Amino acid sequence: MAKRDDDKIRQQYKARQDRQIVAIAVAMFCMLLAAVLYKRPDLLGAFSGRTLVGLQIVSIASFVVFSAYNWRCPSCDKHLGNNVHRQRCGKCGARLQ
Numbered sequence: 401m402a403k404r405d406d407d408k409i410r411q412q413y414k415a416r417q418d419r420q421i422v423a424i425a426v427a428m429f430c431m432l433l434a435a436v437l438y439k440r441p442d443l444l445g446a447f448s449g450r451t452l453v454g455l456q457i458v459s460i461a462s463f464v465v466f467s468a469y470n471w472r473c474p475s476c477d478k479h480l481g482n483n484v485h486r487q488r489c490g491k492c493g494a495r496l497q
Contacts, residue, residue, distance in 0.1 A: 406494075406495060408474075409474045409475050409494055409495070409496065410495070410496065410497065412474035413473075413474050413486075413496040413497065414497075416470055416471065416472070416474065417484060417485075419470050420467065420470055420471055420484055421484065423463055423466050423467065423470070424463075424484075426463075427459050427460070427462070427463040430455060430456070430459035431456055431459055431460075433455075434452045434453075434455045434456045434459070435452075437452055438452045473489040473491060473492060473494060473496070474494070474496075475489060475492050475494035476489060476491050476492035476494065478491040478492070485497075
């Protein structure tokens with residue numbers, strides 16, 4: 401029974417890790433897109449500086465909120481910190497990989 405629980409925890413962690421990596425990539429893309437559009441307004445048309453700053457703020461806020469809900473231990477539901485490739489949960493000690 402414990403083996404099955406460990407496998408389930410690892411599968412859930414892998415799914416959360418994959419979602420977190422995708423979220424990092426999307427947030428970075430939005431930030432870089434806003435920076436490029438600011439420097440090269442002729443690329444996709446004119447955008448105001450306020451619009452681009454708003455895009456960056458929304459990107460950061462969305463990433464932080466998503467991470468707060470996604471990046472938790474599947475076993476104890478505590479936040480996992482800033483390491484995306486954790487081996488064990490720092491709170492409950494559950495093996496994640």
